[in-house]
Amino acid sequence: MAKLHRLHGLTLSYFTGKLEAYLRVKGLAYEFIEMDSADFRKCAQMTGIAQMPQLETPSGEWLTDTSAIIASFEALNTAPALQPSTPLARFFSLLLEDYFDEWLWRPALYYRWRFNDDARLMSAQIARSLLRDIPGPFFAKRLYILHRQRRVFLHDDGITRANAKAVEALFLSTLEMLEPIFALRPYLFGHRPCEADFALFGSVFRHFSHDPTPQDLMRQHAPQTLAWAARLWATTPATLHSAAPIDATPTDLDGFFEELGASYLPYLGANAEALRTRQRRVRANLKGGVFVTKPSLYHLHCLNVLKRAFAALEAADQHIVAVRIGASAALLKGPVSEIGLALETRKSNPTDRAWRH
The missing domain is CATH 1.20.1050.10 (Glutathione S-transferase Yfyf (Class Pi); Chain A, domain 2)
Known part of the structure; x- marks a missing residue:
């Protein structure tokens, strides 16, 4: 079974909602991880910034900042184009x-x-x-x-x-x-x-x-x-x-x-x-x-x-x-x-x- 993206955030979070919608429309399969305080600290250690959401890719890379994440995916020129x-x-x-x-x-x-x-x-x-x-x-x-x-x-x-x-x-x-x-x-x-x-x-x-x-x-x-x-x-x-x-x-x-x-x-x-x-x-x-x-x-x-x-x-x-x-x-x-x-x-x-x- 192929690994999924892992989206760390909260279901009521402003920027988590923005990124989750993008992943859904783009057709990128992901697992949603509802943060607790320990996961919040873990994500901050991985990226150097304490914020949500944080995205863990199937290759093990960690991404944060929704605008930068969307731009990085769109730069791959995969369908559907969302720019x-x-x-x-x-x-x-x-x-x-x-x-x-x-x-x-x-x-x-x-x-x-x-x-x-x-x-x-x-x-x-x-x-x-x-x-x-x-x-x-x-x-x-x-x-x-x-x-x-x-x-x-x-x-x-x-x-x-x-x-x-x-x-x-x-x-x-x-x-x-x-x-x-x-x-x-x-x-x-x-x-x-x-x-x-x-x-x-x-x-x-x-x-x-x-x-x-x-x-x-x-x-x-x-x-x-x-x-x-x-x-x-x-x-x-x-x-x-x-x-x-x-x-x-x-x-x-x-x-x-x-x-x-x-x-x-x-x-x-x-x-x-x-x-x-x-x-x-x-x-x-x-x-x-x-x-x-x-x-x-x-x-x-x-x-x-x-x-x-x-x-x-x-x-x-x-x-x-x-x-x-x-x-x-x-x-x-x-x-x-x-x-x-x-x-x-x-x-x-x-x-x-x-x-x-």
Whole structure:
């Protein structure tokens, strides 16, 4: 019997859900390993980074960072192709992947840990899974998770009473933009999914459509998006056998490019500058809210990846990117950060994400 990939994560985890969906659609057989604390430590020893998910390949190689894992599999050019076929569309898919990964986690974690019903339910689930090998009473483990997650994903992420409504506005405006798209076609770019779909899936499937408060909002406002999440989970290689390749970027995605140009790319630029000048805090502006957080080494890495992809485009395609994104496209130009380069040459991955779920 052939060895399987072994996916280590949690069934309620944002990025675990993203990678699991990719493996299913790609037709890559895998065994799911629900992490406990011992497995979490073991995976961190193997890869040099404590995060989830982690993928153990049949050859014994260990992989982490979902964006890098997907890129490595797509580089093998095996069917079904889950990247756009043209450089410009591929860049826009990568840009949306990064935006959905790194900007939607704020509302995803906000809804999970801000509201009592959601927080009690999810802290209990994590205590029963990740901490199942830790001795002690269940109520103590649940309270530890509850306080830890609220500290990391609310307080440390700069969420306050003054800016909470901005987080909710981002979630609702995202649903508003998605609904007509999924009423028109099965996936974001066309008739087959790509990186952007899998990144969006992480927050929608494992958070927004699962946790009580955002789930209720989705039932009311986003039935087409709920149907897309179920459709992507059910997609197989056979489903995509005759699907046309993605060779263009639909114009109804421009609302997302406008939003990332207004908030996410300026934040990436401010974060890079804060790291360069050794500032202890960085400010992000989002839907009229101001968020003050610690600078992120991983987000510097994200900007480096986008800069490399942008530099690889022909001049005419770079012009189209600038037109569709706006003035913030200037942040994609220029050399990658020397700090980021130093991180990327380390043995461990250039990531500093706290484990998100």
